[in-house]
Amino acid sequence: MENNPLFKSGHTACAGCGQAIAARLVIEAAGANTIIANNTGCLEVFTTKYPETAWGVPWIHSLFENSAAVASGIEAALVYLGKKDSINVIAQGGDGSTGDIGLQALSGMLERGHDILYVCYDNEAYMNTGVQRSGLTPFDTNTTTSPAAAHSSGNIRPKKPVPEICLAHGIPYVATASAGFPQDLTRKVKKAISIKGPKYIQVHVPCPLGWRHEPNQMLPVAKAAVETGLYPLFEYENGLLAGRKQIVPKPVEEYLKIQGRFKHLLNNPEEIKKIQAIADNNIKKYNLKLEA
Amino acid sequence: MKEFVEGSHAIAEIIKAASPGVISAYPITPQTHIVEGLAQMVASGELKSQFVNVESEHSAASVVLGGSATGVRVYTATSSQGLFYMQEVVFNIAGMRLPVVMTCANRAISAPINIWNDQQDSISLRDSGWFQIYAEDNQEAVDFHLIAYRLAEDKRVMLPVMVCMDGFILTHGMETVDIPEQDKVNEFLPNYKPLYKLDPAHPISMGLLADPDYYMEARFAIQETMNESIGYLSEISREFNGVFGRDYKDLLVEEYHTKDAEKVIVAMGSVCGTIKEVVDEQRAKGKKAGCLRIISYRPFPYARVYEALKDVPRVAVLDKAVSLGAYAPVAVEIKAAFYGKKKGPKVISSFVAGLGGRDITLESIDEVFRRLTAKEVNSDFIDLKPELLKEEYGE
Numbered sequence: 001m002e003n004n005p006l007f008k009s010g011h012t013a014c015a016g017c018g019q020a021i022a023a024r025l026v027i028e029a030a031g032a033n034t035i036i037a038n039n040t041g042c043l044e045v046f047t048t049k050y051p052e053t054a055w056g057v058p059w060i061h062s063l064f065e066n067s068a069a070v071a072s073g074i075e076a077a078l079v080y081l082g083k084k085d086s087i088n089v090i091a092q093g094g095d096g097s098t099g100d101i102g103l104q105a106l107s108g109m110l111e112r113g114h115d116i117l118y119v120c121y122d123n124e125a126y127m128n129t130g131v132q133r134s135g136l137t138p139f140d141t142n143t144t145t146s147p148a149a150a151h152s153s154g155n156i157r158p159k160k161p162v163p164e165i166c167l168a169h170g171i172p173y174v175a176t177a178s179a180g181f182p183q184d185l186t187r188k189v190k191k192a193i194s195i196k197g198p199k200y201i202q203v204h205v206p207c208p209l210g211w212r213h214e215p216n217q218m219l220p221v222a223k224a225a226v227e228t229g230l231y232p233l234f235e236y237e238n239g240l241l242a243g244r245k246q247i248v249p250k251p252v253e254e255y256l257k258i259q260g261r262f263k264h265l266l267n268n269p270e271e272i273k274k275i276q277a278i279a280d281n282n283i284k285k286y287n288l289k290l291e292a
Numbered sequence: 293m294k295e296f297v298e299g300s301h302a303i304a305e306i307i308k309a310a311s312p313g314v315i316s317a318y319p320i321t322p323q324t325h326i327v328e329g330l331a332q333m334v335a336s337g338e339l340k341s342q343f344v345n346v347e348s349e350h351s352a353a354s355v356v357l358g359g360s361a362t363g364v365r366v367y368t369a370t371s372s373q374g375l376f377y378m379q380e381v382v383f384n385i386a387g388m389r390l391p392v393v394m395t396c397a398n399r400a401i402s403a404p405i406n407i408w409n410d411q412q413d414s415i416s417l418r419d420s421g422w423f424q425i426y427a428e429d430n431q432e433a434v435d436f437h438l439i440a441y442r443l444a445e446d447k448r449v450m451l452p453v454m455v456c457m458d459g460f461i462l463t464h465g466m467e468t469v470d471i472p473e474q475d476k477v478n479e480f481l482p483n484y485k486p487l488y489k490l491d492p493a494h495p496i497s498m499g500l501l502a503d504p505d506y507y508m509e510a511r512f513a514i515q516e517t518m519n520e521s522i523g524y525l526s527e528i529s530r531e532f533n534g535v536f537g538r539d540y541k542d543l544l545v546e547e548y549h550t551k552d553a554e555k556v557i558v559a560m561g562s563v564c565g566t567i568k569e570v571v572d573e574q575r576a577k578g579k580k581a582g583c584l585r586i587i588s589y590r591p592f593p594y595a596r597v598y599e600a601l602k603d604v605p606r607v608a609v610l611d612k613a614v615s616l617g618a619y620a621p622v623a624v625e626i627k628a629a630f631y632g633k634k635k636g637p638k639v640i641s642s643f644v645a646g647l648g649g650r651d652i653t654l655e656s657i658d659e660v661f662r663r664l665t666a667k668e669v670n671s672d673f674i675d676l677k678p679e680l681l682k683e684e685y686g687e
Contacts, residue, residue: 049501058491058497063380069346070354074362076313076355076358079342108346108348
């Protein structure tokens with residue numbers, strides 16, 4: 001791996017990009033016998049600007065929203081060639097290309113039962129085009145299309161529950177992960193590819209530019225999302241909750257105050273109360289609280 | 293083997309003979325019978341393809357894109373709105389130089405919604421980098437699919453091919469068709485050997501971002517290939533004739549009594565059968581009528597059109613599509629073929645007929661010949677119902 005990395009350095013991601021770290025962990029966990037179909041987005045742009053590529057595995061980008069369908073075609077071809085058992089197929093994209101414009105293709109891939117791992121790198125907005133809100137942007141986030149101003153406290157809706165939408169398809173494995181917990185992510189990818197059928201992993205990946213935090217704060221920010229209960233880490237096997245990362249919950253301000261995208265909320269206790277309620281609900285729903 | 297069959301069934305038979313590894317489609321009238329036939333063949337074990345039932349045409353095109361990139365022969369079919377929903381992927385497939393073959397069962401475009409035949413769907417995707425070849429009858433539709441795979445997978449080409457056949461008229465029409473036998477198909481169409489593919493043993497990246505330093509050359513290369521392919525179409529059709537005993541001069545145009553003609557109608561697809569019948573009637577009366585059928589719309593055979601029509605005084609171009617607010621799509625090409633040339637028709641008039649499945653009858657063609665006078669007309673609609681245009685709206 002050291003001599004022939006599957007995700008090479010020299011790409012053009014921003015300093016402190018959570019997605020670059022997560023993508024490297026994913027492919028290193030999946031191994032060399034993997035084919036990747038990638039949606040349009042930051043990851044595609046910063047890894048494959050012609051004539052260079054960061055990928056040491058076969059990799060294809062077609063369009064913004066169709067990696068799940070392209071991967072379905074790759075998988076079908078491998079089945080036809082009798083090679084599917086020896087090759088993993090991964091489809092991947094950002095939160096917008098997965099949960100908004102690509103949701104239909106993703107649903108089709110899950111419903112058809114292809115043996116594919118779908119990885120969504122969730123940085124909670126359209127970062128590649130300049131931080132516009134997506135369906136996975138959290139409540140009250142300040143983005144360029146959900147700006148916080150006199151008559152708005154940011155994004156008006158909570159995150160679209162894409163892991164639960166995937167779960168509703170009855171697929172064998174659904175998990176959330178975080179760039180802040182690399183070993184957990186690696187373990188989940190390895191587990192996912194050991195299971196036959198459609199799998200979905202959604203990885204929370206901080207974006208220093210879009211979230212407006214210092215590049216060297218990527219890990220603390222990612223960890224704080226999990227530790228406040230705002231980004232619960234869980235895994236479902238065959239529809240049943242098989243694991244979750246338990247926490248000693250921190251107040252949500254610990255997470256909000258370290259990012260520019262929530263700065264407008266800090267003197268607004270009413271709004272913070274609403275965000276705390278989202279975290280409390282997650283903590284209750286997934287039984288996240290570690291008993292002392 | 294000669295069989296009296298529905299056009300869609302014949303297409304399913306020839307696709308089976310081409311044995312693609314991955315087939316993907318989403319149902320849309322009038323394409324459905326083709327893919328139903330293929331699904332049946334896969335279910336019965338006659339055909340060893342992976343048949344991927346998708347949730348949309350966008351995904352059907354994306355699935356065959358992925359399959360083709362993995363190095364297997366692929367097939368899809370669609371119509372009308374389905375083709376439009378695929379459009380983004382259609383352009384992408386050509387840009388990625390993947391030899392996908394698709395049947396377009398030609399159908400009108402909404403609104404108003406209409407499931408019947410015209411050619412607005414495929415014609416609207418003329419700039420996509422796909423070959424577009426239009427069949428007149430079901431024998432051609434069958435043969436063109438084999439030629440399509442040979443052409444698409446030719447190492448000099450590596451571009452997708454769309455075989456266009458008029459919806460219902462051909463797809464649902466019963467005709468006697470000689471369906472090529474498997475051993476001859478194997479002789480003409482060897483197994484697909486990709487130039488490049490997604491393979492962990494030799495990892496490559498496909499579909500990279502090309503900035504202004506690189507983008508234009510990728511597009512130029514497709515344009516060059518398209519232009520060169522005019523010659524390959526002739527070459528491959530001659531080879532096809534050799535194996536199957538057919539008589540295609542080339543796959544560019546068909547000339548029907550054009551040599552000494554005074555009036556020629558230019559058209560594409562099944563309507564040319566009707567035009568030829570009227571030409572025969574006119575000839576029987578001593579009138580010098582002819583028909584020039586465009587087979588390859590992309591690449592467009594300008595030189596062949598020029599040679600065929602340069603001495604014809606009056607030419608009518610019959611379009612089964614419109615470019616709203618401009619000259620009709622085939623008419624534009626015919627006029628362009630003569631711009632700045634020494635010889636050429638004195639009159640190139642343009643007519644629009646058969647939109648949304650309105651019958652183009654022998655009388656409709658007679659009417660085109662009648663309206664082809666010394667006075668040039670543009671986008672003159674044939675068989676309009678004046679009573680429907682008179683409706684008045686409230687003050």
